[in-house]
Amino acid sequence: MVSRITKDTRLCISLSGRPSNIGTRFHNHLYEELGLDYIYKAFRPTDIEDAVAGIRGLGIRGAGVSMPFKEAVLPLVDVLHDSARAIESVNTIVNDDGILHAYNTDYQAVVDLLAEHAVDPALPVTVAGSGGMAKAVTAALRHSGFTSGTVVARNEATGRALAQKYGYTWRAEAADPAPGLLVNTTPLGMAGGGGDSEAMPFPADVVQSASAVFDVVAVPPDTPLVRTARQSGITTITGDEVIALQAALQFELYTGVRATPEQVRRASAYSRA
DSSP states (O other): OOSSOOTTOEEEEEEOSSOOSHHHHHHHHHHHHHTOSEEEEEEOOSOHHHHHHHHHHHTOOEEEEOTTOTTTTGGGOSEEOHHHHHHTOOSEEEEETTEEEEEOHHHHHHHHHHHHTTOOTTSOEEEEOOSHHHHHHHHHHHHTTOOSEEEEOSOHHHHHHHHHHTTOEEESSOSSOOSSEEEEOSSTTOTTSSSOTTOOSSOHHHHHTOSEEEEOOOSSSSOHHHHHHHHTTOEEEOHHHHHHHHHHHHHHHHHSOOOOHHHHHHHHHHHTO
């Protein structure tokens, strides 16, 4: 982080129902390494409308937006860019002289990771969840060529709507999904998840027969779902990979500086140390 905070130091923040130090450490590490007069701080807002008004009123440069606020901020911003408009979910707000621009960098991170891990788009895919992250992931899957898919969500209204939007099917339970790509976008497996930290969204035998597993939970990166898949030698994509890529895109939006892949790797390692 900057060695001296002045009146000119630019503030970026995150808004989350469960703040962690990962994004804070990632961004502040890059600010320090690149000599940028910025500082980053995580918040747990009690009123999202007041929080977004504070971004505008205080001249806060940008904000990362996490669950459960990704959809709640939609009516509170001024400009929806394509990535946010397409999936009606926001994970990044950029303040340009009082005009709040909304983006979704999760979407691009998922697209890039699917390509990097060479996950075959011919595989059937099952997505657990129907919230803001599920929207980004499902859109990225469909646009990456995954045409056969199922959305598993107990909330029929949101689950069915998400599935229909991308030509997938909806199911209320995760029983007997096709043994292709399994994706978790729910909080199951998250540390501090109120008793769910050892839970999985899919039965163990289903996970063990999958071709690939993608878990967006970042804390910890080795969730029960990821551990079960790795023990069976299955290709895994983890939440810490997602958070590093999307954070790098956010960093560029906030600062106008594109970090190198090596700088991103160092910041990601530092964020999880």
